[in-house]
Amino acid sequence: MTALAPATAADGTIRLATVKVRHWKLAISLGIATILLFLLFLLVPRGGVSTFRLSDPTSSIALPNVSVPAGPTMWGVLVLLVLLTLWAVWDAWSYRRTGIWLPIVFGVLAIFAFLTWSAASAAASVPVTSLLFGSLSLAVPLIFGALGGVIGERVGVVNVAIEGQFLLGAFSAALLASITGNPFVGLIGAMIGGVLVAFVLAAFSIKYLVDQVIVGVVLNVLVAGLTGFLYGALLVPNEEALNRPIRFTRWEIPVLGDIPIIGPVLFNQTFIVYLMYFTVAIVAWGLYRTRWGLRLRAVGEHPQAADTVGIKVNTSRFWNVSLAGAIAGIGGAYFTLVSVPQFTKEMTAGLGFIALAAVIFGRWDPIRATLAALLFGFATNLQNLLTVLKTPIPSEFMLMLPYLVTIIAVAGFAGQIRGPAAAGKPYIKG
Template sequence: MSTVTAPQPAPTAQAPVGPAVQARIAWRGPVLYLVVALISLVFFSLLTPGEDTTRFMVSTRDDFVEIAPFAVPSRATALVLSVVALALALWATRLTTQRRKVPTWVPILFGGLVLLAFLVWVMAGNTNALPLTILLTGALTLSVPLIFGSLAGLLCERSGIINIAIEGQLLGGAFLAVVVASLTDNPYAGLVAAPVAGALVGAVLVLFAVRYRIDQIIVGVVLNVLVVGVTNYLFSTVLTQNPQSLNSPPRLPTLPIPVLSQIPVIGPVLFDHSLIVYLMYVAVAVLQVMVFRSRWGLRMRAVGEHPKAADTVGIKVNLTRVRNSILGGAVAGLGGAALVSAGLAFTKELTSGKGYIALAAMILGRWSPKGALAASLLFGFADSLRQVLNNLGSPVPSQFLAMLPYLATIFAVAGLVGRVRAPAAEGIPYVK
């Protein structure tokens, strides 16, 4: 009995498999780590006199446990910190050569080690103790306007509107906060009025951007110049003539949180501030959830990435952009109120470029609330360090110390941002 075999399919020719194409190694990070680590090793440790000591103060009188100021040997401490930083740089270089991702904690720890080595070097031989608590508290306080400004830019740009007018929104918010608080003798009234000024600037920005489809960068720059001119004119003519009634705002009272504010170091830095700082905590947390975990945030990001697709599913693109731009302006106005929350009088060009630094913080934070928070804290720390070192006296020239916040901005954006992608429809008017 014969068996019938089924016909076998003809063998198919297989394409030759070549070597896999590997991604190009990015050497910028490892090179930056190595250069900074070597600078720290040479200048902050080897060139420090061996007999000098550096004194630190980490406690305040109101803490549960009062820690006495202590001194450390300058050269030995800076040497240990620099060697550990160099070891981290070498490890990051090895991971990069193996095409493995460098963990997020590596640059954070590396930056902290180099920063401590710098502080040990700059305060070596100084009879004054470096008040770390005051330094960190000042960093948080000075970063609050930047955080609000970067959140304002995030709200606008995530919906497709480029907000260069953060500088004007901060300045307008500070001006109205001072005037209203001075007239009512109530700092909280100024805190309520400040977002109104920022929202007005945001409304003008989105009006020209959406309705008349004018280049958003040009509109933002013009608005900054306009707000500077208007506030300077009103300061010179109105506020100067009657400073007691119009330019003498009361200070926002400090609201220490019971128990938490008395924890050494952490308490004074995080839990002993005015209402504006606690509002910043809430704003960052709420926006982090809303932008990435809510339907509102999904729609906003859809408008900023692909407005045509968003319009197809029923999302009103231009209305979303108008609402977000006005909301972003109001948030920036709160940042302006933070500038004068300590009872400071209004002066010409009070913001001094903080709006542009906030814009850089938003980019460095990759259009994320928590990223903007971290970047703003970096710039605020640079500004606080400048003030503390100027008060204590240091071998670093005062002109260089004045450059610290802006140098930090340039190096951070140029060296740490890497390849970032803005929202795809950013700055592009939408026409049905």
């Protein structure tokens, strides 16, 4: 990576000189992951055969199970991981930026090697389709929350209140879908709930210049207490009428849903998942290809410059934070309209903070943040699979696995990243 630094010439004039900087973070992270896998395979060897089940009973096209010899496969993949690590080291040494493909390929291979070790000589096989389907399902609310976080921080407001937007969205969706018997009404209610939390965040941080992080944390606590109180006072005594939401059912897309492995995972889903596909695409396109996205990024990077060309900075921040709240609210609706048949106290279990970590890991980019959310969803679902396979890993470690992956991802694989320059900084005109 290169950077410009001032340098004084012999005649006393100041010129910009190119300074090359090596970034070792990715190479070091890949090296640590490779060493950990090496120690795992060496100290806890497992032989026999590992079986991967590529089809489930609902698959239109049945694929045969794939069995691989555990030992040779694990060590063969480990050699490939060493080569990819050396590639990252060479890129860092040569001042080159490593493409995003390398950590993705490394991650896929590392997961394959780890699953091979886990399933060695196990009575159960690795259900690939179910593993991917569950991972996507767990990642859906994280993706909506991450998109809301990306929009908020890109416009200059740190959205720490994603957890509160999830909770109020889930509560509103359950309540309205139960009353009306229509999940779409519940979805709209969830969006309104997310907007309400975002409205308070925007009002205090933009108009009254209160620290954005403090406001977000307080809102999370406030919404948790409010929904907990309403759950006990309103939903529990009237559970049949107010806490039995009509949920979205799966809609299989013809032809696409019959594609082996990925068909049932991607194209036999509920309306909210299809809405997620559209939302990711439209936010990614709009952020970089439209006037709205240009203005949003300008306000988040250099509000003074945006103000001089006629952009109303605080107004733009206010409405975009509200939009971010509506998107995060959809993530809250997923809890009660898809995954769980009713609302319970603090049912989001801190996933709003995982979504915020996905924003950082994804470098404030919609596509990267989506990939980060998918990674966290996979880590959560992997915890359940490891229990079924009866691996010799302590259960306590499996419970902390999703959060461990979050810490490693943000601290290591994110590299040296810089968020929007004006994120978290109030703008005072004049």
